[in-house]
Amino acid sequence: MENQNFYAIGLMSGTSLDGLDICYSKFIRNGSDWAFEILKCETISYSSDWENDLKNAIHLSSGKLLELNSKYGFYLGEKTQDFISKNQISELDLIASHGHTVFHQPKNKFTLQIGDGRAIKIKTNKTVVYDFRSQDVLLGGNGAPLVPIGDELLFSEFDACLNLGGFSNISLNRNGQRIAFDICPVNIILNKFAQKLGKKYDENGDFGRSGTIDENLLSQLNQLEFYKQKAPKSLGIEWVNAHISTLIKDQRTEDLLATFTEHSADQIAEIFEESEIKNVLVTGGGTYNSYLIEKIKANTKTEIHIPKKEIIEYKEALIFAFMGVLRSLNLNNVLSSATGSLMDHSSGIVC
Structure with missing residues (x-):
């Protein structure tokens, strides 16, 4: 069989609000x-305005949240079109957008990533795949x-892949199945204290490094x-607000950073x-x-492999682009062994 090539852009905005990651890749x-x-x-x-809008989206009324969903979709579309023009990209099969998570309550059967994919399409005139998470939640995942x-398909040479973002998450192959899960909060806490x-x-x-670990807090x-x-x-973020924010008293900020870093490492x-x-x-x-x-x-005795900068910073955006390609081919792009849903499935709304 001859090789097939696919060109896709992945868009990713994480809970730590570092910014919008845009990754153009060939698969x-x-x-x-x-x-x-x-x-x-x-x-x-x-911008500080966008950072505040996204950070406070969880507190908006339903009407204001719907307004932000459209506004952020057009923002994503504009930034993506700027990126396409600046880099003179001519080969492009699709844009895959993760959006920005506002609510994530799988037990209540909903999750919300804002950034309407139809607005991205209007701005770019390209096929867009978005809302990758909702179907899995509806399937019990x-x-x-x-x-x-x-x-599993792009980085199989490693026993496991660890992402250190707003939260740390890991995926690994256990007994022939790829399992994955969130481990603990990382930058969603550390960035808040650094600010x-x-x-x-x-x-x-x-x-x-300059702080002192609060052993009592660490134990809790x-x-x-x-x-x-x-x-x-x-x-x-709801879990952080419910379980971690309540433990923070009047500790020195450097000591909180030392303690939470130790906690994440543990x-x-x-x-x-x-x-x-x-x-x-x-x-x-x-x-x-x-x-x-x-x-x-x-x-730990585990060998830690830190790759080149573009993989460190853009692996998630790369994989969402890949998920968009899989969705366009109607191939499974979500693993039930990782999410706990009823079955593997091909997720994402295509427009």
């Missing part, structure tokens, strides 16, 4: 085997994590019920050890937190 299909090449990528930082399909010290994030983990964090639950399982290393992971690919913004990486390494 090569040879039978059941897939390969990829990242061709162009860029992160567009949010967690609607997350979704990237394991890409880990109190005048930085957008804890660069290199320097604030955390490590004993949270979520960590005892079996996979599949996922986290959202939880991540524990998963590595109990799953007997030999090597792991680590991506996401938290990879640049050298203090966090040092803490993880100190707690």
